[in-house]
Amino acid sequence: MGPTVEETAIRSLLADSGWSQLPQACLEDVLAAGTIVQLAQDDVLPGRVAIVLQGVIGAFRGDDLAQAAVTALYFPRDLIELDDLPDDGVDMLVAMRPAQVLSLPASALHAAMHKHAPLAQEVLTRVKRQAHDLREHVAELTGKAPEHRLASFLIWVSEVTDPTGDQLSFELPMRRYDMARYLGMQPETLSRKIKALLATGAISLRTPSNMVIEDREALVSLARSARRAA
Structure with a gap:
């Protein structure tokens, strides 16, 4: 019998230089708290907290997908953490190609971070690095x-x-x-x-x-x- 979806997800996260430093028990707690969601192209991601496992997720600004602006891209093993940002109903997270994500309740991620100090540090480091990389990328285009x-x-x-x-x-x-x-x-x-x-x-x-x-x-x-x- 081949690996389960959950085992495949753990292996995907362990392949990353940041997530791979976390104890396996920590990753298992994160996976147990979330739901692995398969998205077809143009599907809207439910929720505002997720880890991208496969594919690319785009952040769209606008209530009409056909006219909305693409404001950010999230690649495999990126963390999407928009829970604390204002939600005015005109932001969407959309699969740019077929994708697989681990969708998490914000409360579950925060509980796992409270339980596992290495996870809290990795989340903070990853969010800061992603924000920095995005700023640098925007500067390159402007x-x-x-x-x-x-x-x-x-x-x-x-x-x-x-x-x-x-x-x-x-x-x-x-x-x-x-x-x-x-x-x-x-x-x-x-x-x-x-x-x-x-x-x-x-x-x-x-x-x-x-x-x-x-x-x-x-x-x-x-x-x-x-x-x-x-």
Whole structure:
């Protein structure tokens, strides 16, 4: 008999450099307090506290998904902790691709943190690091021309999905329409900029959603360009 969903979830969390330092009993308490939720693309995540196990979750601002802005992305093993933030009914957490998350009542996570000091420290460290990374990423995108924003985004995704940098191929975390919304450009503009990068040889596509960075140095140089959008 193969591993259960819960065992698979524990292994997924243990694969991360931060969560893997926690005692297994601590992770088991967290898993026991939560519910593993399978999400199809565009499904809305119930609740505001979760750990992403597979896929990518987007934070949307707006009460109409088709028009809402994508304000943040959460990748596997990221912690979504929005319980203490104001909820005005216009924020949604949505699966950008099919995803699996561990959804937790905030009270259960807080109880586990109270019981396990290492968990409390890891949650604090992770939330602070995610906030810092998001600020840095937004700063990389702000004021730049579309091609520079795209290059910055692709480097960021490749680093988030593979912190070691050993793998140069990765799955785009969302549809191109959503990428365009996230990067603040029209879908047609995004398509042109991707084609331009393909023409330079800096990237290639194995499939429409699987990208390969062929020349990281060229992509980094473009991302760090000082030229600003008009």
